[in-house]
Every structure is written in structure tokens, then in C-alpha cells.
Amino acid sequence: MFRETVTHAGGDTEGTASEAHALMLLRRAARRGYAIEATAPGGALITWTCHQLGGVEHRSISLVPQMPVGTLTDAVTRDLGLIADLRPVEYVFNDHGRRIILAGLTEISAMMTATLRARQLVTEHRGTVRLTLTARLGLLAAAHRTTTTEPDSWSRPADAGMAALTAGLNRPGRRAGMINRTASAATCSCGRLRAFGGDRADARRLARAHRRDAAASFVEALPVSFTTAVTA
Structure with a gap:
């Protein structure tokens, strides 16, 4: 979930946005050529200008995650990369009965699995584990x-x-x-x-x-499987 702030001619309107709604806003902004920037906490800022009779007005939509991604250490970044890149990715139980993420043939430790879940960096849809939109935006900001x-x-x-x-x-x-x-x-x-x-x-x-170029490319390159999972 995100806190959504829309800045328009009448001022600011605040509310909440689901992951699906946030993704829709990002995709629409990319199609219309609006400026998109990922933020370190795992959110995004969309800005554009609107030409009115009185001149040019600046508009924006700010998406702030209710659960910021926190510090993305090398270990966290590496394991998130495995979850994003490998298939299949699912929850299984190890020999000690603890839940772990199995990405391809790579096991992510029970402690790291618990950390990723607690920080809402991963979610599950129909048996498949994937990164949340917040995690992806946080990684994008960290990479740029x-x-x-x-x-x-x-x-x-x-x-x-x-x-x-x-x-x-x-x-x-x-x-x-x-x-x-x-x-x-x-x-x-x-x-x-x-x-x-x-x-x-x-x-x-x-x-x-x-x-902004990196963010636009990121939105356009989101895999179909991610979009389907979010909107299903």
C-alpha cells in the first residue's frame, strides 16, 4: 500500500493506493510521457505540466510506501535479484520445518526469508513468490x-x-x-x-x-507475469 498525494490546481488530495492502482498510475504516466522518479523508500514521484488559459500548471502524484524498504544491504539486494530473475520461486519448508524461499535451485535462508516477508519486500500469488512493487522501486532507486x-x-x-x-x-x-x-x-x-x-x-x-529515463524504462520492462499477479 502507498500513501498517495495528488497535487492539482485546487491544492493537494491525499489518500491510499493499492499496489495495483500504483502500477496503473505508473503505466499511464509512462504512456503519456510524464516524468517518473523512483524514491529510496520504495515509492515514486510522477510529475507533468498542464497548459491552461492562465499559463502552465505543474501537477504531480507522490506515492510513498506505508512500509519503506529500509536499508538494502548487499545480501538483501542479491537475494531479491534471485527472486526477480529465477523461476520457479516458491515457499518450501526446510529440514527443520522452517519456511524458506526456493528460487530455481537456490535456497534463501529461513532468516532472510523471514526478513523479506516482514519488510514486505516479497509477496505470494497463487503459489509463486515475487517482489513487491515497493521492493522493485527501492532497488531501482538504489541502482541509480x-x-x-x-x-x-x-x-x-x-x-x-x-x-x-x-x-x-x-x-x-x-x-x-x-x-x-x-x-x-x-x-x-x-x-x-x-x-x-x-x-x-x-x-x-x-x-x-x-x-527519469531509467524509471520510464523500468515501468515499460515490467514482466507480464508481474502485472498479472498484481491485477489478478
Whole structure:
């Protein structure tokens, strides 16, 4: 379940959204080209603009999970990956009578199984265990942690590996021989983003665009089996 906040011309409307409803909102947003961003707790933010006679209005839908995913350790991330990728995935009981998840031929320990269940990162539908939408969104956000660098501002050309020449000469305020470098780098933990903006605000826009592209691709790539399980 999610707490849903819709921001519109009349203000904010709050309510709750089931997993199926949240998935419908994400799919509709992707079809319409709205911006989607996954959030670290396992939610999402959908934003778009609406052109009215009085100008442009900004609208949004915020989905905040009632049970945040919490810290996604390497062990949790690995086991969630097994559940997402392997088939079949089901609950079985081990030799000690404790419930475990069997993903393909890989057993997930009873302790980890209990942890994933308690944190609502997995659910069961007709005998098949799958990740919840909250877990998938949390993993998406964790896989795309973006950063931007502080611009160098005033520095000497030699510090940037540039020939000194006459760059920055005759600058007042003890800046003689220095140049103003405002460029900022935007990178992502996924390794597929390394871009430079004219300034830090520009770099942040590049990072935001990357996260939104990743979220749109995520929604479009959700397997049919997941959609069927949610809406059944």
C-alpha cells in the first residue's frame, strides 16, 4: 500500500493506493510521457505540466510506501535479484520445518526469508513468490544514485592541465592568471552516466533526466507475469 498525494490546481488530495492502482498510475504516466522518479523508500514521484488559459500548471502524484524498504544491504539486494530473475520461486519448508524461499535451485535462508516477508519486500500469488512493487522501486532507486561535482570556480589553468598562455590575466581581486571554471560533472552509480553541465544546476538537470529515463524504462520492462499477479 502507498500513501498517495495528488497535487492539482485546487491544492493537494491525499489518500491510499493499492499496489495495483500504483502500477496503473505508473503505466499511464509512462504512456503519456510524464516524468517518473523512483524514491529510496520504495515509492515514486510522477510529475507533468498542464497548459491552461492562465499559463502552465505543474501537477504531480507522490506515492510513498506505508512500509519503506529500509536499508538494502548487499545480501538483501542479491537475494531479491534471485527472486526477480529465477523461476520457479516458491515457499518450501526446510529440514527443520522452517519456511524458506526456493528460487530455481537456490535456497534463501529461513532468516532472510523471514526478513523479506516482514519488510514486505516479497509477496505470494497463487503459489509463486515475487517482489513487491515497493521492493522493485527501492532497488531501482538504489541502482541509480546520482551525484554532481562542485565546480572548480577560480583556478589556475595549469591546475586543470591547460597551458597558461594569457588565460585569465589582468583579473581583479587577486585573480590574475586565473580562469573561472563552472562546469560540473554528473555521474550515476549504474555507470551509464558521466556527463558535464555548464554549471551545477545544469549537471543536476542531466542527473534528473537520467533517473527519469531509467524509471520510464523500468515501468515499460515490467514482466507480464508481474502485472498479472498484481491485477489478478
